[in-house]
Amino acid sequence: xxxxxxxxxxxxxxxxxxxxxxxxxxxxxxxxxxxxxxxxxxxxxxxxxxxxxxxxxxxxxxxxxxxxxxxxxxxxxxxxxxxxxxxxxxxxxxxxxxxxxxxxxxxxxxxxxxxxxxxxxxxxxxxxxxxxxxxxxxxxxxxxxxxxxxxxxxxxxxxxxxxxxxxxxxxxxxxxxxxxxxxxxxxxxxxxxxxxxxxxxxxxxxxxxxxxxxxxxxxxxxxxxxxxxxxxxxxxxxxxxxxxxxxxxxxxxxxxxxxxxxxxxxxxxxxxxxxxxxxxxxxxxxxxxxxxxxxxxxxxxxxxxxxxxxxxxxxxxxxxxxxxxxxxxx
Amino acid sequence: xxxxxxxxxxxxxxxxxxxxxxxxxxxxxxxxxxxxxxxxxxxxxxxxxxxxxxxxxxxxxxxxxxxxxxxxxxxxxxxxxxxxxxxxxxxxxxxxxxxxxxxxxxxxxxxxxxxxxxxxxxxxxxxxxxxxxxxxxxxxxxxxxxxxxxxxxxxxxxxxxxxxxxxxxxxxxxxxxxxxxxxxxxxxxxxxxxxxxxxxxxxxxxxxxxxxxxxxxxxxxxxxxxxxxxxxxxxxxxxxxxxxxxxxxxxxxxxxxxxxxxxxxxxxxxxxxxxxxxxxxxxxxxxxxxxxxxxxxxxxxxxxxxxxxxxxxxxxxxxxxxxxxxxxxxxxxxxxxxxxxxx
Amino acid sequence: xxxxxxxxxxxxxxxxxxxxxxxxxxxxxxxxxxxxxxxxxxxxxxxxxxxxxxxxxxxxxxxxxxxxxxxxxxxxxxxxxxxxxxxxxxxxxxxxxxxxxxxxxxxxxxxxxxxxxxxxxxxxxxxxxxxxxxxxxxxxxxxxxxxxxxxxxxxxxxxxxxxxxxxxxxxxxxxxxxxxxxxxxxxxxxxxxxxxxxxxxxxxxxxxxxxxxxxxxxxxxxxxxxxxxxxxxxxxxxxxxxxxxxxxxxxxxxxxxxxxxxxxxxxxxxxxxxxxxxxxxxxxxxxxxxxxxxxxxxxxxxxxxx
Numbered sequence: 001x002x003x004x005x006x007x008x009x010x011x012x013x014x015x016x017x018x019x020x021x022x023x024x025x026x027x028x029x030x031x032x033x034x035x036x037x038x039x040x041x042x043x044x045x046x047x048x049x050x051x052x053x054x055x056x057x058x059x060x061x062x063x064x065x066x067x068x069x070x071x072x073x074x075x076x077x078x079x080x081x082x083x084x085x086x087x088x089x090x091x092x093x094x095x096x097x098x099x100x101x102x103x104x105x106x107x108x109x110x111x112x113x114x115x116x117x118x119x120x121x122x123x124x125x126x127x128x129x130x131x132x133x134x135x136x137x138x139x140x141x142x143x144x145x146x147x148x149x150x151x152x153x154x155x156x157x158x159x160x161x162x163x164x165x166x167x168x169x170x171x172x173x174x175x176x177x178x179x180x181x182x183x184x185x186x187x188x189x190x191x192x193x194x195x196x197x198x199x200x201x202x203x204x205x206x207x208x209x210x211x212x213x214x215x216x217x218x219x220x221x222x223x224x225x226x227x228x229x230x231x232x233x234x235x236x237x238x239x240x241x242x243x244x245x246x247x248x249x250x251x252x253x254x255x256x257x258x259x260x261x262x263x264x265x266x267x268x269x270x271x272x273x274x275x276x277x278x279x280x281x282x283x284x285x286x287x288x289x290x291x292x293x294x295x296x297x298x299x300x301x302x303x304x305x306x307x308x309x310x311x312x313x314x315x316x317x318x319x320x321x322x323x324x325x326x327x328x329x330x
Numbered sequence: 331x332x333x334x335x336x337x338x339x340x341x342x343x344x345x346x347x348x349x350x351x352x353x354x355x356x357x358x359x360x361x362x363x364x365x366x367x368x369x370x371x372x373x374x375x376x377x378x379x380x381x382x383x384x385x386x387x388x389x390x391x392x393x394x395x396x397x398x399x400x401x402x403x404x405x406x407x408x409x410x411x412x413x414x415x416x417x418x419x420x421x422x423x424x425x426x427x428x429x430x431x432x433x434x435x436x437x438x439x440x441x442x443x444x445x446x447x448x449x450x451x452x453x454x455x456x457x458x459x460x461x462x463x464x465x466x467x468x469x470x471x472x473x474x475x476x477x478x479x480x481x482x483x484x485x486x487x488x489x490x491x492x493x494x495x496x497x498x499x500x501x502x503x504x505x506x507x508x509x510x511x512x513x514x515x516x517x518x519x520x521x522x523x524x525x526x527x528x529x530x531x532x533x534x535x536x537x538x539x540x541x542x543x544x545x546x547x548x549x550x551x552x553x554x555x556x557x558x559x560x561x562x563x564x565x566x567x568x569x570x571x572x573x574x575x576x577x578x579x580x581x582x583x584x585x586x587x588x589x590x591x592x593x594x595x596x597x598x599x600x601x602x603x604x605x606x607x608x609x610x611x612x613x614x615x616x617x618x619x620x621x622x623x624x625x626x627x628x629x630x631x632x633x634x635x636x637x638x639x640x641x642x643x644x645x646x647x648x649x650x651x652x653x654x655x656x657x658x659x660x661x662x663x664x665x666x667x668x669x670x671x672x673x
Numbered sequence: 674x675x676x677x678x679x680x681x682x683x684x685x686x687x688x689x690x691x692x693x694x695x696x697x698x699x700x701x702x703x704x705x706x707x708x709x710x711x712x713x714x715x716x717x718x719x720x721x722x723x724x725x726x727x728x729x730x731x732x733x734x735x736x737x738x739x740x741x742x743x744x745x746x747x748x749x750x751x752x753x754x755x756x757x758x759x760x761x762x763x764x765x766x767x768x769x770x771x772x773x774x775x776x777x778x779x780x781x782x783x784x785x786x787x788x789x790x791x792x793x794x795x796x797x798x799x800x801x802x803x804x805x806x807x808x809x810x811x812x813x814x815x816x817x818x819x820x821x822x823x824x825x826x827x828x829x830x831x832x833x834x835x836x837x838x839x840x841x842x843x844x845x846x847x848x849x850x851x852x853x854x855x856x857x858x859x860x861x862x863x864x865x866x867x868x869x870x871x872x873x874x875x876x877x878x879x880x881x882x883x884x885x886x887x888x889x890x891x892x893x894x895x896x897x898x899x900x901x902x903x904x905x906x907x908x909x910x911x912x913x914x915x916x917x918x919x920x921x922x923x924x925x926x927x928x929x930x931x932x933x934x935x936x937x938x939x940x941x942x943x944x945x946x947x948x949x950x951x952x953x954x955x956x957x958x959x960x961x962x963x964x965x966x967x968x969x970x971x972x973x974x975x976x977x978x979x
Contacts, residue, residue: 588935
C-alpha cells in the first residue's frame with residue numbers, strides 16, 4: 001500500500017522523538033558518575049557542597065523530565081551542549097569524526113553492495129558451475145570470520161610483518177589533508193568492512209536471481225530469442241532491484257555497526273571510537289548526539305528504502321485491480 | 331527432405347538424469363509438422379509432450395539431455411546450431427507460447443516494452459517509431475482493442491485472456507513460420523478459451539503458419555487441429571488426420587481417451603475410464619507401456635514394442651492389434667460414438 | 674419450490690461480501706437461492722470469479738454469509754447458537770473435497786491416518802482394530818490397495834490423492850458432500866475414474882452432493898440438477914437435461930456454446946454465442962419458465978449493486 005510522503009515524514013519524526021527519549025532515559029539511568037568524566041580525579045576529592053554546585057552547573061540536579069525538555073530546547077537551536085570529556089562543543093568534536101566515518105562506512109557500504117551485486121550475478125549466471133561452487137565455498141568461509149579477528153590478522157600481516165600498510169588511524173600525523181595518506185589508511189579497515197558483509201548479501205542476491213530465472217517469463221523471453229545474458233540484465237536483475245534496494249536500506253544499521261567495530265580495532269578516529277569512549281566516560285551529551293545520529297541514519301535508511309522500492313516496482317503503486325476472483329476457484 | 335514439411339523430427343529421445351536415475355521422458359519420437367497445418371499433440375500430464383516442445387526450442391533444463399535424433403528445419407539439424415544461431419531461430423523461425431499467461435509475462439515491465447523487445451531482437455534496423463508502430467500492429471492483430479492506450483499498461487492491468495493475447499503478440503513479433511503452443515488455453519475460462527482458439531486459427535490462416543498445439547483436451551483438439559498425434563509414456567502411439575483419429579481410432583489408448591469423455595456417455599454408468607495409472611519412466615516398462623492398462627493386450631505387448639502399422643496414407647498406429655496375426659478387435663468406442671451421433 | 678421433506682439444504686437470498694479496505698467491499702455472491710434434495714447431485718457451474726466456490730464455502734461455514742439464510746435439515750447454519758448445538762452432527766454429516774488435494778491433505782501423515790483422523794475425532798469406533806478394518810475397507814472402496822496404507826500424499830499422484838480425500842469424506846458417511854472442483858487438476862482418463870467413483874459412492878451412500886465445476890460436459894454427465902452462476906448471480910437453474918438442451922439465459926447459451934465438443938466435424942460447424950457479462954451487474958428476479966426450470970429475468974430499472 002502506498003504511504004504518502006507527509007505520512008512518511010511524520011513517521012520519521014515520531015521515530016526520532018521516541019528514540020531521543022529512549023536514549024536520554026537510558027544514558028541517565030546507566031550506572032557511573034558523570035562528574036568523574038568532567039572533572040577527572042578532582043571529582044573524587046570534592047566536598048559534597050562542591051559536588052552539588054558542580055551538578056547544578058552541569059544541569060544534573062533537576063528531574064529527568066526537566067533535563068530532557070531543556071536538552072530538546074537547546075538542541076532545536078543547534079546547541080547540543082558540552083562534551084564532558086573534551087570540554088568542547090559536542091558538535092565540534094563530532095564534525096571531524098563524522099567525516100572519517102562517512103568515508104569508511106559510506107564507501108564501504110556502497111562497495112559492499114556493488115561487489116555483492118556483481119558476485120551474485122556472476123554466480124547466478126554460472127549456476128552450479130565450478131566457478132559458482134568455488135565462490136560459494138570461499139564466500140561462506142569468509143563470512144564466518146569475526147571482524148575483529150580478521151582485522152587483527154590483517155594488521156599483523158600487512159603492517160607488522162610486511163610493513164606495507166598502516167595499521168591504525170585515519171592519516172599519518174599532520175597529513176590530514178593528504179589524500180594518499182588517507183587512502184592507504186583506509187585500505188585495511190575497508191577490506192574488513194567489505195569482506196565481513198559481502199558474502200551475506202552476494203548470496204542473497206544470487207538466490208533471488210535464481211528464483212527469478214526459474215520464472216515462466218524467462219522461458220518466454222528465451223523463446224522470443226533473447227540471449228541468457230540479456231535476459232539476466234534486462235529482466236532478472238531489473239526485477240530484483242526493488243528487493244535489492246530494500247535489503248540495502250534495511251542493512252544500513254548492520255554495516256554501520258560493523259564499521260564501529262572496525263574503527264575501534266584500527267583506532268580509526270570516527271564515530272564508532274567516539275561512541276565507545278563517550279559511553280565509557282559517561283559523556284552524556286556526546287552519547288546522546290551519537291545515538292541520535294546513528295538512529296536517524298537507521299530510520300532514514302528504512303523509510304527511504306521502502307519509498308524507493310515502491311517507486312521502482314509498479315505493482316506497489318496501485319493496489320491490484322482485484323476481480324471478484326476472490327472466490328478461490330482458480 | 332520433403333518440401334511440404336516445416337519441421338521434421340526424427341527418432342528424438344530425451345532423458346532426464348536425476349539422483350533416481352535416468353528418466354526417459356521422450357522415447358524415439360518421429361513427427362513432422364507440415365507447412366500451414368495445425369498439428370495437435372495430445373497426451374496426459376507427464377507423457378513427455380512439454381519436454382518434446384522444449385527440446386525443439388532448445389529450452390531444456392540442465393538435467394535433461396537429447397540422447398539421439400534430429401530436428402530438421404530448412405534442411406538443417408537444429409541440434410548442430412550454435413547458441414547464437416539458435417537465438418536467431420527462436421522467435422523468428424520457431425516461437426512458443428506457454429500454459430500460464432499469468433506468469434509468462436514479466437510483471438514489472440510494460441506490455442509495450444515486452445513486445446517491443448521481441449520486435450527489436452529480430453529487426454535491428456528499425457527505429458523507435460517503427461518499432462512502436464509494429465507493436466501496435468501486433469496488439470491489434472491479437473485483438474487487443476485500443477492498442478495505443480494499452481501500450482504502457484502493466485500485465486497486472488490485464489485479465490488472463492488479455493495476457494495470453496499479449497503473449498501471442500510477443501510470439502508472433504518476428505513472423506515465425508512455426509508456433510509451438512503448449513496448453514495455451516488450459517488456464518483460461520471456456521468462453522475466453524473459445525476466443526483465443528478462434529484467434530489462433532485466424533492468425534494461422536492469415537500467415538500460413540504451422541502450429542504444434544499441445545493439449546490434453548480433446549474438445550480443443552477437435553476445434554483446432556488438422557492432424558492429431560497421441561502420445562503416451564514418452565512415445566507417439568497413433569497419429570493421423572483429425573477425422574481419422576476421432577472417427578476411426580485404432581490404438582486402445584486413443585479408444586480409452588475418447589471413451590473417458592463424458593460427451594460420449596449419454597446415460598449414467600456409460601462413462602468408461604481407463605483403469606490404472608500411467609507408468610513411471612525410470613526406467614520405462616518393457617514392451618508396450620500401455621499394455622498393463624490395455625484390456626486387449628496380448629502376450630507380445632509385454633515383450634516387444636509395437637512398430638507403426640499404416641491404417642491409411644496419413645494414419646498410423648503403434649499397436650500389435652493391427653498385426654495380421656492379431657485377433658480382430660472392433661473399437662468399443664465406435665459403438666459409443668455411433669449412438670451419440672445418432673442421437 | 675419443492676416439497677419440504679425432500680430438501681436437505683435450503684439456501685435463501687445468500688449474499689457474501691469480501692471487504693476491501695474500510696469502505697469498499699466486493700460482492701462475491703449476490704442473492705442466491707437454491708435447494709438441494711436429500712439424494713441428488715446438484716452442480717453449480719460458472720467461470721472463475723462467478724462465486725460458486727464462495728457458495729460452497731458458505732455452506733460449510735468456512736465463510737460467514739453477509740445476508741441470507743442457509744438451512745441444513747432444518748438447522749439454521751447462519752445462527753452461531755444453533756450451529757453450536759448441532760456441532761458434532763454437522764461435522765460428521767457435512768464433508769468437503771477440495772480441488773487441490775496436494776495442499777488440502779497433510780503431507781506428513783500416512784494415508785491410513787488421514788482417513789482415520791475424522792473418525793477418531795468423532796469417536797465412531799471404540800476399538801482400534803475396528804477402526805483399522807474400516808479404514809482399510811474405505812480405501813479399498815476408492816480403489817487403493819493395502820500397500821497404499823502407509824504411504825504419504827507426496828508419494829502419490831494427483832488422482833490417487835483425490836481418492837484419499839474421497840475415502841476420507843465418505844468414511845464419515847456424510848449426508849451432504851461438497852465437492853469443490855474435485856477433478857479440475859486431474860488428467861482426462863483419471864477424471865473419468867474419479868467421476869465414476871463419485872457416482873458409485875453417491876448411489877451407495879444415498880447422500881446429497883453439491884458439485885462445483887467448470888467442466889460442463891462432466892456436469893452434464895454426473896448431475897441431476899444444475900445451477901449456472903455468473904458474476905455472483907445465479908442466472909439459471911433446473912434439471913440438467915433441460916438446461917443443456919434448452920438454455921434460456923443468454924449467459925448459459927454462451928457458456929454452452931463455448932465448450933469445445935470432441936467431434937471435429939460438428940465442432941467446425943459450431944459457432945459460439947457471445948454474451949456481455951457487464952449487464953449482469955443489474956439485478957433480476959428468478960422466474961419459473963417451465964416446471965423446475967428457473968431463469969433470471971433482468972429488471973428494466975438499473976440498480977447499481979457495487
